Amino acid sequence: MAEKKAQLSVDGIDETIELPIYEGTVGPDVIDVRSLVSKGVFTYDPGFMSTASCESKITYIDGGKGILLYRGYPIEQLAEKSDFMECCYLLLNGELPTAEEKDAFIDDVKHHTMVHEQIRNLFISFPRHAHPMSVMIGAVGALSAFYHNDLVIDDAEHRQAAAVRLIAKIPTLAAMCYKYSIGQPFMYPRNDLRFSENFLYMMFGTPCEEYVPSPVIADAMDKIFLLHADHEQNASTSTVRLAGSTGANPYACISSGITALWGPAHGGANEAVLDMLNEIGDVKNIPDYIKRVKDKNDPVKLMGFGHRVYKNFDPRAHVLRDAAKGVLEELGHENDPLLKIAKELERIALEDDYFIERNLYPNVDFYSGIILKAIGIPTNLFTVIFATGRTPGWVAHWHEMISNPFKIGRPRQLYTGATFRDYPGK
Numbered sequence: 001m002a003e004k005k006a007q008l009s010v011d012g013i014d015e016t017i018e019l020p021i022y023e024g025t026v027g028p029d030v031i032d033v034r035s036l037v038s039k040g041v042f043t044y045d046p047g048f049m050s051t052a053s054c055e056s057k058i059t060y061i062d063g064g065k066g067i068l069l070y071r072g073y074p075i076e077q078l079a080e081k082s083d084f085m086e087c088c089y090l091l092l093n094g095e096l097p098t099a100e101e102k103d104a105f106i107d108d109v110k111h112h113t114m115v116h117e118q119i120r121n122l123f124i125s126f127p128r129h130a131h132p133m134s135v136m137i138g139a140v141g142a143l144s145a146f147y148h149n150d151l152v153i154d155d156a157e158h159r160q161a162a163a164v165r166l167i168a169k170i171p172t173l174a175a176m177c178y179k180y181s182i183g184q185p186f187m188y189p190r191n192d193l194r195f196s197e198n199f200l201y202m203m204f205g206t207p208c209e210e211y212v213p214s215p216v217i218a219d220a221m222d223k224i225f226l227l228h229a230d231h232e233q234n235a236s237t238s239t240v241r242l243a244g245s246t247g248a249n250p251y252a253c254i255s256s257g258i259t260a261l262w263g264p265a266h267g268g269a270n271e272a273v274l275d276m277l278n279e280i281g282d283v284k285n286i287p288d289y290i291k292r293v294k295d296k297n298d299p300v301k302l303m304g305f306g307h308r309v310y311k312n313f314d315p316r317a318h319v320l321r322d323a324a325k326g327v328l329e330e331l332g333h334e335n336d337p338l339l340k341i342a343k344e345l346e347r348i349a350l351e352d353d354y355f356i357e358r359n360l361y362p363n364v365d366f367y368s369g370i371i372l373k374a375i376g377i378p379t380n381l382f383t384v385i386f387a388t389g390r391t392p393g394w395v396a397h398w399h400e401m402i403s404n405p406f407k408i409g410r411p412r413q414l415y416t417g418a419t420f421r422d423y424p425g426k
Contacts, residue, residue: 006031013039026060042412053409054241058091058396059230066312070230071095079319084225085109085195088167088392091230092399106195112168113189113198116146119173123180132177132384133262139173140166141255151249153402162250163395170254170391171195174384175202178377196222199388204376216330217375220323224368227316228386230393231309236260236267240394241401242409250398257394258387267383267390273304273369274379277338286344294354304366305349306359313361320367324374333374342370 004021017039020032030052036042045051060069068075071090078087082096089097089105097105122142126135144151147165152158172189179186179202187202197213200221205211231237239260243253261267280289292298307314333339346362349355372382 004029008036010039010041013041027062037412044414048238048411053233053238054401056233056397056400057094058400059232059393061232061309063307063309064311066310066315068231068315075227075315076319079223079226079316082226083195084222084229084389087226087229091392091396092163108164109168109195110189110191110198112165113172113191115143115169115172115176118146119176120186123176126180128181128183130181132174132181132381133258133387135177135180136170136173136384136387137255137258137262139176140170140258141252143169144249144251147251153247153249156403159250159399159402163392163399166250166254166395167392171199171388172202174381174388175199177384178203178381181378194218194222196225200375214330216326220320220327220371221375223319223323224371224385225389227319227364228368228389230390230396234266235263236390237394237397240398244398244401245406245409247408250395253398254391254394257390261387261390262383267386269303269363269365270369270372270386271379271382273342273366274338274373274382276303277341280341282337283340283344286341286348290348290352302345302349302355302360304369305345305355305362307363310363311359313359314363316364317362317367320364320371321362324367324370327371327374331374336374339370339374342366 004023006019006021008017008019010017017036019035021029022032023029033043043051058071060072061067070078070087071094073082073090073096078090082090085106086097086102088109089102119139119142122139123135126138143165147162150158150161176186185207187205187207189198189202193201193213196218200213200218201211204213233241236257240253240257243256244250248256264272280286289300290302292300293302327333328339346366349360349362355361368385369382372385373379377385
């Protein structure tokens with residue numbers, strides 16, 4: 001029970017309304033406004049920027065201090081000492097696994113990476129030039145058709161099976177999107193490879209010759225997945241929860257999350273970084289572009305810098321900055337024109353008072369875009385990579401919600417339309 005209370009006076013309501021205040025383990029207190037509707041009023045919060053829509057134990061963000069915690073563990077420590085598979089287990093189960101538990105979880109995921117052969121028929125129904133995100137939305141939603149006997153969401157074993165299947169199969173579907181778009185044969189997953197190695201193999205391997213993933217590239221890919229694994233109640237995660245609150249199956253819920261992620265204001269940010277670099281075109285054009293960025297009357301923006309949540313440095317960017325350096329050195333891409341532009345933009349943003357005063361530091365999207373570009377992943381697949389990394393977070397939030405008492409999501413509105421009026425007679 002809440003010990004602290006807030007008092008609210010509303011014109012037209014005689015009594016002072018008392019509202020409970022709840023404390024989280026960390027972060028700001030929240031005022032419970034659920035009783036307001038019984039008084040004939042409710043709150044107005046466009047974008048839900050001041051509204052806690054749920055209680056969660058999964059991820060915590062302090063944007064002012066640049067803190068991101070998975071189940072209490074700082075993202076920097078996880079990126080240094082852990083890996084994506086261990087973080088998947090952590091997000092799903094709340095604790096780090098023992099060595100035995102981790103091995104069993106990895107083995108479980110490895111043995112669910114294949115998709116039904118009928119999925120091939122789904123892919124060939126799409127045009128080759130279809131955006132990969134449109135294909136992913138359809139393919140992930142379609143998975144429910146193959147597991148209709150395991151969709152009892154009240155059954156913990158069914159939920160666990162769905163979680164493993166989604167984490168295992170979405171990378172396979174992502175790689176299939178790429179292979180289909182370029183007319184190459186699909187590559188079956190290999191159980192002898194680690195998660196990120198297997199993804200790179202399915203992306204870039206062919207039946208013609210052996211493909212051995214570079215350890216440096218695989219490690220960078222693993223870090224991208226790990227750093228994107230969860231980010232609290234963002235638009236796509238909130239979409240997954242809202243869809244899940246209807247009792248929809250997990251494949252449909254994750255497909256809805258992918259749909260929300262497709263928006264350029266959300267998952268398309270790293271794709272927008274590459275679009276910006278292409279627009280600049282040459283290092284010599286950077287001064288004019290920066291001048292436009294500083295002009296408040298010019299709509300142009302510096303993509304991949306600053307963050308809606310983080311008012312300081314994005315903690316994930318520190319990790320990927322080093323990873324990006326290692327990837328460029330490994331591939332010998334230091335002379336790539338677009339990457340030269342990116343490095344110069346980074347230098348300016350870290351030294352120019354205009355950007356420092358506004359906390360416009362390079363964020364995770366800036367460095368992930370550079371890495372993915374250097375690896376050879378096409379720009380229109382960037383958001384698919386994001387979705388692959390975010391899957392364990394989506395699944396963890398879905399699982400957390402379904403495992404506890406919940407209500408169907410039903411936001412209210414401030415109605416400003418026409419009042420009651422009769423249909424005109426003839």
